[in-house]
Amino acid sequence: MQFPRRRLAAISVALLGLLALPAFAQEGYPQRPVKLIVPFAPGGSTDLVARLVAEKMQATLGQPVTVDNRTGSGGMIGSEAVARAEADGYTVGIGTVSTLTVNPILLKANRVDPLKDLAPITLLARVPSVFMVHPSFPGRDFAQVVAEVRARPDVYNIGSSGSGSISHLLIEAMNTDLGFKLRHVPYRGMGPALAAALSGETEVSIDQYPSSAAHIRSGKLLPFAVGASRRLEALPSVPTLKELGQPDLNELAMTWFGLVAPAKTPPAIQKKLHDAAVAALRDPSLVARLKEMGADAAGGSAEAFRSQIESGLARNRRIVQAAGISPE
The missing domain is CATH 3.40.190.10 (Periplasmic binding protein-like II)
Known part of the structure; x- marks a missing residue:
């Protein structure tokens, strides 16, 4: 069966359009609110940092960034919610020194590998x-x-x-x-x-x-x-x-908080999230508010954040082995 040339051309154009949809979606990101999952309860240091950054990120992204507290199991519930979310940039999360470098070593129930299941975006803040x-x-x-x-x-x-x-x-x-x-x-x-x-x-x-x-x-x-x-x-x-x-x-002894996304989030979207977060951390009012809390604004590359997680995991494994602590 032979198709007329016009019909073949129309089918080709349609297929090309379908192939271009993911790229267009990334180019136009975000087109709706972004959810920021915090793995701890409202009112704590993690939640306060998250809300300060979320408010400032909205200005760059042009869409609301809403905080969603998913508490329980030492932060595991929230971390898993981020890791298992659709990797489209509309669900991101806060990773902490505990959820990213302690839980994977000491909690048997932990089901999130921070280096495989999550994409580090940027370090947000350090708290002494x-x-x-x-x-x-x-x-x-x-x-x-x-x-x-x-x-x-x-x-x-x-x-x-x-x-x-x-x-x-x-x-x-x-x-x-x-x-x-x-x-x-x-x-x-x-x-x-x-x-x-x-x-x-x-x-x-x-x-x-x-x-x-x-x-x-x-x-x-x-x-x-x-x-x-x-x-x-x-x-x-x-x-x-x-x-x-x-x-x-x-x-x-320095507690830190960072922005993470599901591991398969497209690089272009990761970059937009990174740039929005870094812009937020350069805002003088945000820097001043963090300083009032005794915290320092961070920022930096995704690679530097990944290195921090890797070094933290290695250090904590050494401590656990030396102290003879068994996972629970």
């Missing part, structure tokens, strides 16, 4: 951690704390947000790097761990600076070191761990 003692502790500065804990092994307590959490890993690294024998007390989240630190139930504590700032100002907790890229403006007399000769511990 502060190392503190209760006022009843017989030491104030770093040298005094180190001397006291070394002199009395297995006497002083330190709390974490739970076994297998990033704070647990940080405690194990601290014990190893500083020659400590602090007794680890796991709690059900950082809220109860902070309450224990305030009551003196745990004499030594580590927490993100934003959630402990008020207690430091009131004198209820006394800082002796920070894990940060530089000294905090609010704590100018408190040295960083890097200054104190502990660069690895300093790096581990």
Whole structure:
């Protein structure tokens, strides 16, 4: 059977049009709102960073960026929702040091490989951690704390947000790097761990600076070191761990948040997301708001973010092996 030339030409044009649809869709992206999945509850540091960035990204993308909190299982539920979403750029998520470099190592139920199932877009922000003692502790500065804990092994307590959490890993690294024998007390989240630190139930504590700032100002907790890229403006007399000769511990103590997408998201769309996020992070009002929280705006390439995830996974595996921690 032979088709007239006109019909063949029409079919060819139609086929070419169909083949061009994905490219056109990428070129016109986004044409509807973008959903930003946050794997933790509203009100926390992760959620606050996400909402600040989402608001500013809208200006560049020309479409609303709506935050969707998917909580549970230490961030696994939200991470899996991003990894399994349609890879069209309309569902993205926040990845954290916990969801990307701890859960894959320590949680048996984890089903997301951050390097295979997700596409790193850019690092968004870093939040410093502060190392503190209760006022009843017989030491104030770093040298005094180190001397006291070394002199009395297995006497002083330190709390974490739970076994297998990033704070647990940080405690194990601290014990190893500083020659400590602090007794680890796991709690059900950082809220109860902070309450224990305030009551003196745990004499030594580590927490993100934003959630402990008020207690430091009131004198209820006394800082002796920070894990940060530089000294905090609010704590100018408190040295960083890097200054104190502990660069690895300093790096581990800095919590970070990044933008991720499903792994098969087209490169052109990944670039648009990256450019919108980086533009947001350069906004002076956003930078100032993050600084109020004790956080630093980041940015940078997708490759640099991927390298950060890779190095974090490698470091945490070493800590887990050295401490003999078993996945739960």
